Amino acid sequence: MFKFLSTTTIYLFIEKIIRFINSIFFIILAVGLTFALVFSPPDYIQGESVRIMYIHVPSAWIGLASFSLITLLSVLNYIFKIKNFFLINKSIAPIGLLFTCLAIVTGSLWGQPTWGTWWAWDARLISMFVLMVFYIFYILSYKTIKSESLSIKLSSLIAIVGSINLPIIKYSVDWWNTLHQPASIKFTGSSSIHASMMTPLLLMLLVLLLYSAMIFLMKFKTEIIRIKRKNIKRL
């Protein structure tokens, strides 16, 4: 079972995928930035500052999606005891932390011209900050604990406890009165965002997803080599 998830099979595909991403990345980045900074119209209320959305929103989505994936793989690791899932989580966590921090910083830069403040003790902002703290604890749990089995157990526990925060982030703008605007893009139902803004948003999301995939693959490759190096004498 899960033979396709063996490190050897995955490793042999990684190089090909990295090369493919490298070949298309800069073209999509150039197109995405042109749409985000030139073609996209200013917002009728927020003006030109709305362009920050093209970095802020995809960053927040990737930060949330990464933690959801880490939680799912942690649960699966508990059930099936597949060590690769822990390696995948170790490779995803720094990406999630990077994009969560970017979402907070760019959100703050967007908040100043829109709300007149860099930071507010608002439900959405606090819950995103809590997510960042969970990422830091998750990374520290495998960086500082030497015993692998203990570090797997502790990091999985952090991921599962931290996942309680995910619906809070998602619904914070509906449950409480917040400065943060409600979601404009809905996966179920109609979105209140115009196509002229949706296109650059999706293009920038693709750019950041490709970047994340590239970092993930390089980190995963590093983890595999680290393990193989330990086992070199045993082969």
Add this chain to the structure above:
Amino acid sequence: MILEFLSLNGHGLYVWLSFSIALISCSFIYLRTKKTLKKYEREYLEELQSLNFLEKKEILKKSKIANQIYATSSKAN
């Protein structure tokens, strides 16, 4: 016209700062990840080279991953 584009109706500072921070932090993480990967590949190869001929041959025969790293480094050299 260029100044108008850069100022973005007075919001230029916030917009350019957001994009710059994203670009710089993503580039930093990319370069750091690449450097770490290269370091591990180099150390793995050094360990492989330090083995005697038969041990090396045995490892290259058994491990596809060792084979791949060895082949990639040979191509690069």
